[in-house]
Amino acid sequence: MPHAKLPRKSTNVDMTAMCDVAFLLLTFFMLATKFKPEEPVTVITPSSISQITLPDVDIMLITVDPKGRIFFSVDNKLKRMDLIESINSYRNLNLSKEEKTAFALGGSIGFPFNQLKTYLSASADDQKNMVANAQGIPADTSVTADNNELASWIRSARETNPKVRICIKADGDVSYPNVQKIVKTLEGYKIFKFNLITNLKAIPSGTAAFDDAHANDRKS
């Protein structure tokens, strides 16, 4: 029995539409993207209902990793140069110009002052290895203690940029004494207001904050 031959359809698809979509998305991501700042350690922050967003500029970030190591960074590249100059003269570190530039371009610092010179003069790869084994910035509950190097960092950072906002980004599993050291140091400088970086979580229903948030919804 002769069966009717179906016309074979072409398997080719017009790619133009897909191409359009792909590039539309690409453009969106390119414009919307802001690269993740390089983080020395992974920190999982606890969650809170706070919805205040972190401002973009003038941030002093004190990171505490699960092992309790303290890392310090200032976001403004221009201020970083001033900061290292200040630290250099304050603590007599004898840093060369290249090492200062390395600091200005680098990220967080998690080394005591006696290791800072070695770290800054090392190559990029060595620096990465050193960060993995970093011991963190020594801190103490007393701001005047000689081993409280975090205090020197905070002092210099505030001197070079008085507008700086202090943020603490600590891992949820960090034990309280490690955070207490930072808080006490800040209190020593009469800083009683600072930010804790947290993740966002939903407001539990049936609470005062929940009612408050929804009262605003109804009004607007």
Place this chain on the structure above:
Amino acid sequence: MAELDTSSSGGHKKGPGVKKGKKLSTRIDLTPMVDLGFLLITFFMYTTTMAKPKTMEINMPYKDKTLTEDEKNKIKNSVALTVLLSKSHRIYYYEGIGDNPDKSPDIKVTTFSSAKGIRDEIIDKKKRVDAMKRTGELSEKDETTVLIKPDTTSTYSDLVNILDEMNINDVKVYAIVDITDLEQGWIKATEEANGIK
């Protein structure tokens, strides 16, 4: 792939003497371009940070050694709730500020869980303070005050969680205070009484 042969599209044939100029297709294969497009999208999607980090602002109690005892704000025992944060995310709490070393307060234990946790206790405390305000036992200016005292075995997440509870339950006055030896003793005694190691 995506091209269409247009060279043989015309149905009408030209005369035998007419030379047919070969028409080249104007369609280009777009597949590699799409591939590239998606590759870049993937790259940008991975590297991008969409959500800006959120922060929680905290105000520590102002401490100045020059302040005299009279200038310091005294907290009334009846508005205060002291919360002690301890290990394994346990919370010990008691009414008042625990200023009487001879009389150990009634220490209760709870957790951060949403059912019968610290939140219920805070809400309850607020209700009690409001009731006392109505009866005139407390003046209108009095606010529920929570004293947060993390001990050395608590974690940072406990601290953030309890501060978050303050925001959730709209407690206007709260402070992070150092734990006293007395209170650490009370925690220890409570732990021993309950057989917690």
